[in-house]
Amino acid sequence: MSTEIGALERIHQEPMKVGQWYIVAICIGILALDGYDVLAIAFAAPGMTAEWGLSKAVLGIILPAELVGMALGSIIMGALADSKGRRPTMLLGLVILTVGMGIAGVAPNIYVLGAARVFTGIGIGGLLAAATATSSDYCNNKNRSLAVVLVAGGFAFGVYLGATFLAPLLKEYDWRVTFYLGAVLSLLFIPLVYALVPETITYLERKRPEGALEKIQNIMRRLGHSIPTALLPIEEKKVEPVGVKSLFKNNLAIVTSILIFAYFANIATYYYFVKWLPTIVSDLGHSASEATKVLGIISLGGVFGSIGMGIVARFVSIRILMVVSLICAAIGVAGFPYFTETLTSMKQIGFFTGAFVFAAISGFFGLFAASFPSSLLGSGSGLVLGIGRGGAVLGPMIPGFLFAAGMALESVALIMAAGSFLAGLTVLFLKKQRI
Template identity: 40%
Template sequence: MATDPRALIDQAPMSRFQWGVVATMVGLNALDGFDVLSISFAANGIREEWQLGPSGLGLVLSMELIGMAVGSLFLGGIADRIGRRATILSCLVLMTIGMLGAASAANVEILSGWRVLTGLGIGGMLAATNAAVAEAANAQRRSLAVVLMAAGYPVGTIVGGSISGLLLVHFDWRAVFVFGAICSLLFIPLVLWRAPESIAFLMHKRPPNALERINATLARMGHPPVDALPPVTDTPKRKVPLVALFSPQLSRATILLTLAYLMHIMTFYFIVKWIPPIVKDMGFPPPEAAGVLVWASVGGASGSLVLGLLTGNIRLLALTIVAMLLSTGLVILFGQGQSDLAGLSMVAAAAGFATNAGVVGLYALIAQSFPTSVRASATGFVIGVGRGGSALAPALAGFLFAAGYQLQTVAIMMGLGSIVAAGALLAMRGWKPPEAG
C-alpha cells in the first residue's frame, strides 16, 4: 500500500525546512499587522494635509477593514481551489499595489479605494497562511506553529510602528505606505524560495505533477520520496466550499467558531482602537498615549508566545476559553482607569496579553477543526465575518461614549463580547473534525 505523505509529516519530527516555512508565515502575518495599522501611523499627516474632520478620518480608517472582510470571505475559498502558495503570492501583489497607490493618492476618495484593495490582500493572506502553516507542521507541533504564525501580527505592529515613527521624522505620511510596499514586494521572492505548495493541498487536488511536487517538498523536509500516492479517500464534493461549511458534519464548528471569533474580536478591537483616545482623555499627551498602545502590542505578542508554549501540556480549547475570561476581567480593569502612566501601561499590556492569546487560540482551533478541502475557506469565512463585525466595535464604543456612558460602563459592555465567545467555545467540547487534516 502506498505511503500517505501526510501521515509521514504528521508523525516525523519537524525539520529545519518546516520551521523555515513557519518562520516565513510568521513574517507574512507581521506584514499583515503593519499594513493594517499603517493608516493609523499616517493618520495625523493625512488629517492635516486634507483638513479632515473626525468623520472623514474615521471613514478612511475603516476602509481596510471592509476590504479585509471581503478578502477573507472570498480569497479563502480561492486558496482551497488554486492553492495556498498561489493565493499568498497574489495577495502580496495586491498589497504592494495598494500600498503604492495609497502613497500616491491625491485625495481622500482615492486613498480610500487603495485601502480597500490593500485590505483585500490582507484578508486573503491570513486565510491562506493559516492553512499553509497548519499543513507544514507535524501533528505534535501544529497548534504551536499556528499560534506562532498569529504572534507575528502584534510583532509587526511593534516593529512597523517603530520604523514608521523614524520615517515620519524625516518624511511625510506617504513614506509609511512606501515602506509597506517595499516590504510586501520583498516577500514575493522569499515565498517563492521558502514556501512550496502544501503537501496536504496537493494530495487533495491531485494535479498532474502532484507526485513530483510532493517528492520535491519531502526531500526538502529530509524525507525519502514515495513511489506512488495512495488512492483518493475524500472524493471532491460538488458543493462550493462555503456551502460545505454548513454541511451536517461541519455546521456546528462553523457556527460556534464564527460566533466566538466575532464576539471576542469586538473586545479586542475596542482595546486596540480606543486606547490612545482614552489615555489622552485621562490627561496624558498623545505621544505617551501611543506608548500605552505599544505596551498593549507587547503584551499581545507575549500572550501569543505563552499560549503557544502551553499548547504542549494543556488542551488548546481550555487555554483559549481561559484567555477569553481573562480578557473580560482585564478590559473591565482597564476601564477603571489608573492614577499614573505606568499603571495604565501595565494594565494595557495585560489586556493585550489576554485578548491576543484568545485571538491566536481561535486561529489554531480553526486550523485543527476543518479538513484540508475547506480549511482556507473556513478560515476566511470565520475571520471575514468576524472582521466585518469588528468594524462595528470602535463605532459602538463611540456611540456609547456619545450617549453619555462613562468609561467604566463602556468597558464592561465591550468586555462582555469575550464572555459570549467563551460560551460558544464551551459548546465545542466533545466535537471532533470529520477528517484529520
C-alpha cells in the same frame, strides 16, 4: 490493497526538518505584515485627524475601512486557496498588500485613502487564510498546534515591531511614513515566498494537477523527507468534501456556527481596543509618538501572550485556554479607562490586556486547525475570518458614534468589552473535534 504511505502522512508523522520551520517562520512573518497593516491606520490616525480635520464619527468609519475588503478577501481568497492553491493565493495577497499600502501613502484625500484601505484588505484576507493552511499542512502532528498558534502570534509581533520603529519615525516624518514602510516590507516578502514556500501537499494530492507526483517528490526531497513512489489511489484516500457548503453539514455545522459567533464578538472588542487606543491616548494630552509607544507595549504583551498560548496549548486544552483568555481580555478592556492617569499606568494595564487579547486572537487559529479537516481548513478559516470581519468593522465604528454622542470612555469600554466576554461563554460549548 496498496500499503504505500502518502506524502502528507509522511510529513505529519516524521520529525520536522529545517525547511519546514523556514515555512513556518515565513508564515509568521506574513501574519506580522498583516498585524502591521491592520494597525497602520491606527498609527496614522492622529496625524490624519490633524491634517484633514476629521471628526470622531468620520474616523470611526475610516478606521475599519480595510476590514470591508478583508471580509471579502477572507471568503473569496480563502476558497481560492483551497481550489487554486495556497502558494499563488499567498503571492497574490502580497502583491495586493504592497500596491494598496503604496496608494494609501500617496493618497491626496480621505476618499482615496479609504478606497486603498478596502483594496489592501482583500489581500490581507487571502494571506490570513493561505498562511494558516500552509503552516498547518507542513507541520507534523506533534508541533501543529504550537506552530499554528505561533503563526497567528505573528500578528502581535507585527504590531509591536511597527510601533517600535514608527515611534521615532513619526517624530521626523508625517503619518504617511506608516504606509510607505508597510509597502516596502510586504514587497520584500514576495521573493521569499516565491523561493522558499512550496505548494501544499494537501492541495497537490487532492487536486492532482499535471505533474503532481513529480512536484510532490521534489518538495519531499527538498525538505529531507522520504519520497513516495506513487500517488495514493483516490479510492484508498479518505476523500473529504471541499467547499463552503460542506462546513454546514453534519457535526461541522455546529462547530462552524460557534466559531463564527465567537470570533465575530471577540474581534469587535479587539479592534475597538487597538484601533481607538492611539486616539484615546492622544486625546488625553499625549503626543502621537507617545500614543504609539503605548500601543507598542500592548503589542509586546501580545507577543508574550501569543507565545504563551502556543506553548501551554501543547499541555492544556486550547478550548479552556481560550475561555480564560477571552474573559481576561474583557476585564482588561473594560478596566483600561481606570488606569489613564499616567503613561506608565496605561502601559501596565495595556501589557496585561494585550497579553490576553492577542492570545485569544492567536488561539482562534489553533481552534480552526483543531476543528476543521485539512481539506476544508482554508475555506473554514476563510469563512470564519470573513464573517468575523463584520465584528472588526463594528468594533471601531460603534465607539465613533458613541463618542460623538458624548458617552464617557468608561461606558464605551464596558460596552465594547462585552464582545470578548460573550465569546468566552460561547467557546465553552465548542466540543473538541480533532487534534
